[in-house]
Amino acid sequence: MGYKSLADCVSDLEKHGHLVRIKEEVDPFLEMAAIHLRVYEHGGPAIFFENIKGSKFPALSNLFGTLDRSKFIFRDTLDKIKVLVDLKSDPIKALKSPFKYLDIAATAFSALPMKSLLTAPVKYDKTTIAKLPQIVNWPNDGGPFVTMPQVYTEDISRPGIMNANLGMYRIQMAGNEYLENEIGLHYQLHRGIGVHQTKANAAGKPLKVSIFIGGPPAHPLAAVMPLPEGLSEMTFAGALGNRRFRYFYDSEGFCISSDADFVITGTVYPQENKPEGPFGDHLGYYSLKHPFPLMRVHNVYHRKNPIWSFTVVGRPPQEDTSFGAMIHEITGSAIQSEIPGLHEVNAVDAAGVHPLLFAIGSERYTPYLDTKRPQEILTIANHILGKNQLSLAKYLFICAKEDDPTLSTHDIPSFLKHLLERIDLSNDLHFYTKTTIDTLDYSGSDLNSGSKVAIAVVGDKRRDLWSETPAYFTLPSSFDQFKMVLPGIIAVKAPAFKNAKIAESEMTILNEHLKAKDLNSLPLFVLCDDADFCAASINNFVWVTFTRSNPSTDIYGINSFTENKHWGCKGPLIIDARKKPHHAPELIKDPSVEKRVDALGAFGKPLHGII
Numbered sequence: 360m361g362y363k364s365l366a367d368c369v370s371d372l373e374k375h376g377h378l379v380r381i382k383e384e385v386d387p388f389l390e391m392a393a394i395h396l397r398v399y400e401h402g403g404p405a406i407f408f409e410n411i412k413g414s415k416f417p418a419l420s421n422l423f424g425t426l427d428r429s430k431f432i433f434r435d436t437l438d439k440i441k442v443l444v445d446l447k448s449d450p451i452k453a454l455k456s457p458f459k460y461l462d463i464a465a466t467a468f469s470a471l472p473m474k475s476l477l478t479a480p481v482k483y484d485k486t487t488i489a490k491l492p493q494i495v496n497w498p499n500d501g502g503p504f505v506t507m508p509q510v511y512t513e514d515i516s517r518p519g520i521m522n523a524n525l526g527m528y529r530i531q532m533a534g535n536e537y538l539e540n541e542i543g544l545h546y547q548l549h550r551g552i553g554v555h556q557t558k559a560n561a562a563g564k565p566l567k568v569s570i571f572i573g574g575p576p577a578h579p580l581a582a583v584m585p586l587p588e589g590l591s592e593m594t595f596a597g598a599l600g601n602r603r604f605r606y607f608y609d610s611e612g613f614c615i616s617s618d619a620d621f622v623i624t625g626t627v628y629p630q631e632n633k634p635e636g637p638f639g640d641h642l643g644y645y646s647l648k649h650p651f652p653l654m655r656v657h658n659v660y661h662r663k664n665p666i667w668s669f670t671v672v673g674r675p676p677q678e679d680t681s682f683g684a685m686i687h688e689i690t691g692s693a694i695q696s697e698i699p700g701l702h703e704v705n706a707v708d709a710a711g712v713h714p715l716l717f718a719i720g721s722e723r724y725t726p727y728l729d730t731k732r733p734q735e736i737l738t739i740a741n742h743i744l745g746k747n748q749l750s751l752a753k754y755l756f757i758c759a760k761e762d763d764p765t766l767s768t769h770d771i772p773s774f775l776k777h778l779l780e781r782i783d784l785s786n787d788l789h790f791y792t793k794t795t796i797d798t799l800d801y802s803g804s805d806l807n808s809g810s811k812v813a814i815a816v817v818g819d820k821r822r823d824l825w826s827e828t829p830a831y832f833t834l835p836s837s838f839d840q841f842k843m844v845l846p847g848i849i850a851v852k853a854p855a856f857k858n859a860k861i862a863e864s865e866m867t868i869l870n871e872h873l874k875a876k877d878l879n880s881l882p883l884f885v886l887c888d889d890a891d892f893c894a895a896s897i898n899n900f901v902w903v904t905f906t907r908s909n910p911s912t913d914i915y916g917i918n919s920f921t922e923n924k925h926w927g928c929k930g931p932l933i934i935d936a937r938k939k940p941h942h943a944p945e946l947i948k949d950p951s952v953e954k955r956v957d958a959l960g961a962f963g964k965p966l967h968g969i970i
Contacts, residue, residue: 361435361601364480365573365620365666368432369407369419377428378405381965386412387503389952392496392671394966395420396948397956399671399678403969404428407666414492418667422576424678429685432576436601440689470598472520475607479617480662487659488532488542491621492667497639498949501648502534504638505623507668509571509582510544511614512555515562520606520614524551525592527582530570530623535634535648540656543635544568544627545646547798547807556627556652565626568654569613573620573668575600583682585690585747599689611657620665625654637943642711642906643674644943646799649806673946674902675708683708698742700735702760705768706749707905709898713751713797714905717768718743722759722817733759733787733815740813744791751797753809754905759817771897772845779847779882780820784916785927789813792911801943802909810911822847825880832881835872837865842894844885850893850900853886856937859912866915866933873917873930884933893936907936 362368372378379398385391385408398406399421405428408418423429430437493503508530513523531543546552552568559566571578577600581592593604605617613624632650640646670678683706695701700721707715720739722731736757743749743757756778758766766777789812796802796809803809824847834841840852856862869884885904887893893903908914913935916928960970 362432362575362577363602364575364618364662365419365668366664368422368576369405369666372405372428372432373407375431376404377431378407379403379965379969380407380409381959382409383959383965384410384412387414387492387494389495389498389949390955391418391420391492391494391669393948393952393956394959395671396673396677397960397970398966399424401970403966411492414490414667416490416492416661416665416667418492418494418669419573420669420671421678422668423580423670423681423685426681426684426688429580429681430688433599436599437689440595440599469601469603470594471603472593472597473603473605475605475617479605479607479615481615481617481619481622481660483663484661485659486621486661487539488623488656489539491532491659492669493533494669496671497645497673497946499637499645499944500534500639501531501634501636502537503532505530505532505570505572506670506672507572507579509574509578509616509619510546510552511569511571511616512552512566513614514555515559515564515566520593520604521591523591523593523614524555525571525578525582525596526551527579528552529638530654531635531638535636537633537653541633542623542625542654542656543633544652544654545635545638546651559627560629563629565628567613568625568627569615570623570625571616571619571621572623573666574616574618575602577602578604578616578619579668580682580685584686609658609660613657615660619660620662621667622658622660623656624658624660625656627652627654639673639946640799641672641675641677641679642714642797642799643902644799644801644906644945647801647943675711680708683712694746698739698746700739701743703768704743704749706752707771707901709771710901710905711800713748714753714800714802715901716743716749716752716755717771717774718755718757719760719766719768720757722761731759731818732783733757733817736815736817737789737813740789740815744811744813750795751800753796753800753802753811753908753910755811755813757813757815762818771901775848776824776846778814778816779824780822781816781818782814782882783816783818783821784882784932785920785929787814787816788914788927788932789815790911790926796909800906801941802907802913802939804909804912804941809909812910812914822879822882824882828881833872835868838869838886840890842890844894844900845897847881848883848885848900849881850885850887850890852888852890853935853937855888856935856939858940862935866935869915869933870917870919870930876930878917878931882931884931886933886935886937888937904934904936907938907942908934 528546581596917930
């Protein structure tokens, strides 16, 4: 739909039963987030908070909480956008079938940003950071954050909207050492804004930053889209929203989104940082306090009757999971066209997205060999781990499509079963040590520092997997609580982790106990703090295993060896997924706040029948 504003979208959603209003006063400290989390968990509607303690502005959350609602919002443009993305990755299609693509001309026109010549809605008034909704999502957060921002920056060497970047990076509005007109920006230097800041720093100039909140729903979605090179977020927002992205420059030279509900402008000076965080993040743990760029606020613009847009992140699935589903709906197989031989890749959401990738590729090299071994899929694996956000992955499991054309990366149990039935643990593990991982992942020894492993599996089935452990199976006394997770995978309760030296001695005990046993049908052991929890669901298993381990330090194996610097093992693989002293704490809800949310679900209350 060609919504002119977020308010237009709210009215449309309410008219069609996709929105609930909460008229009662709500506390921005934990309560609003708790309501959001509960409604999302039940697949509920978008939430409009009319009365927020300490702020005159209402707020909206869970806008993209289900794929069906996102499709409803973009029901008039979604199919045309898919065609545009398809043409961007393969423009020759338009030459082969020109009449098929004639109807997207209007969509292409909507993609052109438009400079506002008359008074823009967002120039209605100004406010201050302190008067905005001070929403705190988790008990140990360092302060209130903007969680649905569209952060706009320009390249100082190539100014202008067509070379700008629009990204979604978290913004801390208060707390820590921030003064009244200071906020913190959290982003990684390889992102678009980081490239812009690096250039500005090198020139000794401050970076101008504009933060848009709200506006037509196409705008925040564009800010998180992994767009093909050369396609700007502003053009995509216009095409998706069927309304050209309207903008102007204020008297201080900041780019302003005319249709936004709020715009915060400010400057980031070279090498000027302050501590940002902690923040409850999408891996299900807090990201801790670290120095990040400081933004000096100039102005806070807002339109008449503005709506503050926010979301809540935490252990997946959350609303950003639904964002991901919508992105996949739009981009489809775009990445496959960029990596030859790749058929499918899935950043496993339940594992926190970045820690774990499943992929399927072709294995066509040296087909004359009697024994298949991973070759082409290793080339594909290297390409995947060098691609945009996929480069943050720690674990990449890749299989060959030729071995099972029906295999899907989105069917976690079937994919793992296929892989474990075929894996050669002496050959198929390939490590990348002392490298970069997600800034939010604390399984490594330092910020942004860790390792990766690509597990590439090709060939015929090697083994039948145990679906339960036989009566004769035993483990040493300190590891005697265990539970089957999936065929071929066992969760083992281990003693609490103390340090790396003790962990090595514990692995020696396991190795001595198991090295002479035939465990071909049980190729994967996961050491954890709670075997029952780990094995209770697929989501628990992948979350525990891949968020709490760093491949180079936490992978072991029975009868392991190193040959020509290649590590392998002849018995089961062991992943030590216990909590370590350097790990960030996990997110835990506040029980008293949860009781207040329960009350909103009572008969006659706004969330009755929803939660």
